[in-house]
Amino acid sequence: MALLEVRDLRLCFGGLKVLHDISFLVEKGVINSLIGPNGAGKTSLFNCLTGFYKPKGGSISLGGRPITGLPPHRITALGLARTFQNIRLFKEMTVLENAMSGQHCRSRHGIVSAILHLPAQRREEEAIRAAGMHWLGFVGIAQHAHRRAGGLSYGDQRRLELARALASAPELILLDEPAAGLNEREKLDLVHLIRRVRDETGVTVLLIEHDMGLVMQVSEKIVVFDHGQKIADGTPEAVRADSRVIEAYLGTED
Ligand SMILES: Nc1ncnc2c1ncn2[C@@H]1O[C@H](COP(=O)(O)OP(=O)(O)OP(=O)(O)O)[C@@H](O)[C@H]1O
Numbered sequence: 001m002a003l004l005e006v007r008d009l010r011l012c013f014g015g016l017k018v019l020h021d022i023s024f025l026v027e028k029g030v031i032n033s034l035i036g037p038n039g040a041g042k043t044s045l046f047n048c049l050t051g052f053y054k055p056k057g058g059s060i061s062l063g064g065r066p067i068t069g070l071p072p073h074r075i076t077a078l079g080l081a082r083t084f085q086n087i088r089l090f091k092e093m094t095v096l097e098n099a100m101s102g103q104h105c106r107s108r109h110g111i112v113s114a115i116l117h118l119p120a121q122r123r124e125e126e127a128i129r130a131a132g133m134h135w136l137g138f139v140g141i142a143q144h145a146h147r148r149a150g151g152l153s154y155g156d157q158r159r160l161e162l163a164r165a166l167a168s169a170p171e172l173i174l175l176d177e178p179a180a181g182l183n184e185r186e187k188l189d190l191v192h193l194i195r196r197v198r199d200e201t202g203v204t205v206l207l208i209e210h211d212m213g214l215v216m217q218v219s220e221k222i223v224v225f226d227h228g229q230k231i232a233d234g235t236p237e238a239v240r241a242d243s244r245v246i247e248a249y250l251g252t253e254d
Contacts, residue, residue, distance in 0.1 A: 001064055003028040003172055003204050004049075009058035011044055011228075018044045020229045021058065026172065026221075031198050032206045033215045036225035037248060042208045043085060045225070046174050050082050051075045063171060079171035083161040083178060085208075091150030095141065098149045098160055099132035102167030135163040138200075139193065155186045162193070166201065173197065175207040179214050187211065191218045216240070224248070 004026035011019040019041050026032050034042050047053040049060060051072040060068045067075050081102070089098050136142040139159040144152060149160060158178060165173055175194075179187050191214060197203050209215050215222065215236070222239045224232040226248040232239050239245055 033219040040225040081165035081170035082174040102164035
């Protein structure tokens with residue numbers, strides 16, 4: 001059974017059809033990329049998967065459970081995490097507090113035990129803090145744990161977003177343009193980090209990316225969109241040789 005199954009997904013904004021009957025599978029433990037020219041509908045698809053947009057038709061299931069139309073916090077709790085094209089951190093909070101905030105959806109104790117500072121709640125907070133530190137270490141920024149998140153370098157803010165998403169204990173992580181704004185050295189580190197996410201945590205990865213060098217290097221499977229339609233789906237070699245993909249990216253003489 002596939003980890004993520006998207007069937008005949010349709011999305012419209014007024015008269016504008018943004019996604020046309022999209023179907024594809026994401027197998028567990030595979031690094032997948034979603035590519036396509038600007039405006040192809042990639043981020044809109046992420047927004048449907050995470051519950052930010054309500055599709056007009058079709059279905060999405062995660063680990064065999066239907067998630068179509070569920071609110072974002074329920075989908076996160078079911079094992080789907082994401083990072084954003086434009087970094088969205090709590091800039092005035094510390095780096096560690098940001099990483100801890102990723103586990104909010106797993107917290108079992110409510111407001112009453114928090115106010116009363118009950119022992120069980122204190123133990124849970126300690127565990128959340130330890131896990132936050134673990135994920136900061138995993139992405140390589142534990143030394144900045146007590147700094148203000150907004151004061152981190154751009155590359156480290158991207159790492160922090162990833163740490164926060166991993167802290168929610170996802171089965172599938174969606175990365176929206178993780179290489180945007182990174183230099184060549186940072187892009188190499190990102191490839192290494194994405195591989196470690198899959199190899200060391202078993203989390204399945206689906207990323208949107210415009211940097212074709214990075215996509216071809218890191219992906220095991222690629223889905224290609226153009227004008228809201230899926231035009232190809234396969235290994236990097238197969239997609240690179242596909243005439244519809246070449247046409248979508250380069251255009252044709254006629
Ligand atoms: N909330 C919205 N309201 C109206 N139109 C929208 C909305 N969100 C997306 N669109 C439209 O849907 C289409 C697909 O946009 P989307 O951002 O999903 O493309 P994309 O492939 O992610 O592009 P890029 O690579 O430039 O980020 C565009 O025409 C966009 O203007």
